[in-house]
Amino acid sequence: MTNWYAVNTHVQSEEKAAWHLRNQGFEVYLPRYLKRRRHARKTDLIKAPLFPRYLFVAIDMCLHQWRSINSTVGVARLVCTGSDPAPVPAPIIENIRVRENDDGIVVVDPRGRFKKGDAVRLLDGPFADVIGLFEGTTADERVMILLDLLGRQVKVRMKPELVEAAA
Numbered sequence: 001m002t003n004w005y006a007v008n009t010h011v012q013s014e015e016k017a018a019w020h021l022r023n024q025g026f027e028v029y030l031p032r033y034l035k036r037r038r039h040a041r042k043t044d045l046i047k048a049p050l051f052p053r054y055l056f057v058a059i060d061m062c063l064h065q066w067r068s069i070n071s072t073v074g075v076a077r078l079v080c081t082g083s084d085p086a087p088v089p090a091p092i093i094e095n096i097r098v099r100e101n102d103d104g105i106v107v108v109d110p111r112g113r114f115k116k117g118d119a120v121r122l123l124d125g126p127f128a129d130v131i132g133l134f135e136g137t138t139a140d141e142r143v144m145i146l147l148d149l150l151g152r153q154v155k156v157r158m159k160p161e162l163v164e165a166a167a
Contacts, residue, residue: 001061001062005087005106007021007056008054010074014116015030015074017073017075032050032105047105116136117134120165122162123163123164
């Protein structure tokens with residue numbers, strides 16, 4: 001019987017490990033999401049692993065030589081409980097796959113990222129790099145941010161991808 005197992009990879013080696021595992025005949029699942037990257041005053045979206053340094057591999061313990069996974073290029077180790085690989089419940093993988101769009105990108109719901117009162121930083125627009133307080137979300141999936149401007153508090157609506165947690 002085939003089950004899913006988590007594989008811990010080396011830093012930024014998820015794609016390399018996935019490639020080598022596929023070449024060995026394993027079914028690999030590397031969920032990705034769109035991550036906002038800021039570099040040199042430029043912001044763009046890149047595909048990034050949903051779980052950095054982890055991917056999932058389907059293994060039939062009766063058929064596959066699973067110990068070879070630990071010596072695969074890019075792999076740090078197969079996640080185990082004691083000496084046996086620890087299976088990931090199938091509903092977890094299914095719940096991640098259900099959230100994928102047509103391009104295979106996992107759509108992350110931004111509404112759950114912040115609680116009311118959390119400090120957030122605006123990433124773009126006239127208020128870029130301004131720190132405000134998270135107020136909530138609107139019906140049209142915008143986020144409400146409370147900013148302190150000119151001595152008064154002002155609520156602004158933003159796209160969720162233009163907001164990040166303030167450090």
